[in-house]
Amino acid sequence: xxxxxxxxxxxxxxxxxxxxxxxxxxxxxxxxxxxxxxxxxxxxxxxxxxxxxxxxxxxxxxxxxxxxxxxxxxxxxxxxxxxxxxxxxxxxxxxxxxxxxxxxxxxxxxxxxxxxxxxxxxxxxxxx
Amino acid sequence: xxxxxxxxxxxxxxxxxxxxxxxxxxxxxxxxxxxxxxxxxxxxxxxxxxxxxxxxxxxxxxxxxxxxxxxxxxxxxxxxxxxxxxxxxxxxxxxxxxxxxxxxxxxxxxxxxxxxxxxxxxxxxxxx
Numbered sequence: 001x002x003x004x005x006x007x008x009x010x011x012x013x014x015x016x017x018x019x020x021x022x023x024x025x026x027x028x029x030x031x032x033x034x035x036x037x038x039x040x041x042x043x044x045x046x047x048x049x050x051x052x053x054x055x056x057x058x059x060x061x062x063x064x065x066x067x068x069x070x071x072x073x074x075x076x077x078x079x080x081x082x083x084x085x086x087x088x089x090x091x092x093x094x095x096x097x098x099x100x101x102x103x104x105x106x107x108x109x110x111x112x113x114x115x116x117x118x119x120x121x122x123x124x125x126x127x128x
Numbered sequence: 129x130x131x132x133x134x135x136x137x138x139x140x141x142x143x144x145x146x147x148x149x150x151x152x153x154x155x156x157x158x159x160x161x162x163x164x165x166x167x168x169x170x171x172x173x174x175x176x177x178x179x180x181x182x183x184x185x186x187x188x189x190x191x192x193x194x195x196x197x198x199x200x201x202x203x204x205x206x207x208x209x210x211x212x213x214x215x216x217x218x219x220x221x222x223x224x225x226x227x228x229x230x231x232x233x234x235x236x237x238x239x240x241x242x243x244x245x246x247x248x249x250x251x252x253x254x255x256x
Contacts, residue, residue, distance in 0.1 A: 007208045
């Protein structure tokens, strides 16, 4: 048992985010990325053909709009999985902090490319 | 856009846990389980040959002891990935609430079987 080592902190990672809708990777495990994102306003309608997407709201309120089922409202501490292949669109009226878990190769706008699309490289850039 | 639906909440899930070292599955995505666990005291030394294990502390303080590297101390909001194949032992002096993300077939005591071992079925039982 050696010296102990301090570890990264979720809120510290959120504190380093300066741009909305620009997820950043904070951990990798089993081919999955854990990401943090600050969001505000409406994103874009999209689907991930092969990947489920886990959402956990850390702060604020996130609505996930669906075309084929009731919308989902997530408040602080609430979580939800968007199933693969299902079209959805996240929406936050005020600033909202979201933790995401999804496969490393998931494109955050799915099959949709828009001027909000961030590459995996942009998402993997170091924070701070 | 239909009626909105309330979603499960992490702290509500923790509130339903009545036993230490008994993780419960709260979400599934991409073959991974998201689990919540209340822990107190020392667990058992073990390794997961093929699975990384993501830890996020929701409340309290968790030490992850290693044999071959410095221990890790996680406080509220801190997170850490235990790499596959690395022997480790979690330890909490006081009650601690932990979120785990790991492959659905991960045995929480790894290759070690002890009287603390909970089956995947036990971990998948509904809360509440």
